[in-house]
Amino acid sequence: MTGMIERQTLALSEDQRESIRMFLQNELQHDTVTINTLEIDLKAIQMARMGVATDDASDPEGGAFAFEHSQTGAQQARIRSHAAEVKAALARLDDGTYGLCVGCKGEIAPARLEARPATAYCIDCAR
Structure with a gap:
């Protein structure tokens, strides 16, 4: 690193x-x-x-x-x-690493995780 x-x-x-x-x-x-x-x-x-x-x-x-x-x-x-x-x-x-976007490594919004607990992507990377 x-x-x-x-x-x-x-x-x-x-x-x-x-x-x-x-x-x-x-x-x-x-x-x-x-x-x-x-x-x-x-x-x-x-x-x-x-x-x-x-x-x-x-x-x-x-x-x-x-x-x-x-x-x-x-x-x-x-x-x-x-x-x-x-x-x-x-x-x-x-x-x-749960809650971190696998695309950009940023945090996935808590509301998105609540709506889609299995999501691997933040809203921006999911587009």
Whole structure:
């Protein structure tokens, strides 16, 4: 290091840190349950598609299966992405950098953290 002191996490009390940790862990647990449920839904859609001769827009049932599969897969991808953000936030909480923007290293506004506890970016870097 060149004489600079690396900034650490916002001044959070132990109670605040524990509250944030519990919230993030609950979010991760919820995401995990949702991902597993969507996986079951995707398998059910695939099983239902097996009985359909074609899977195109001209087939009334085939198009619906394709749409439903696509929508469920996209929802699962969004939840997986959120779970990854939550895991990263927990890691930042553990390593003392929670509340600091991973882009500019500045503090993330407390109101932003309250609204989006897993965010890794300040409002300027998120744009």
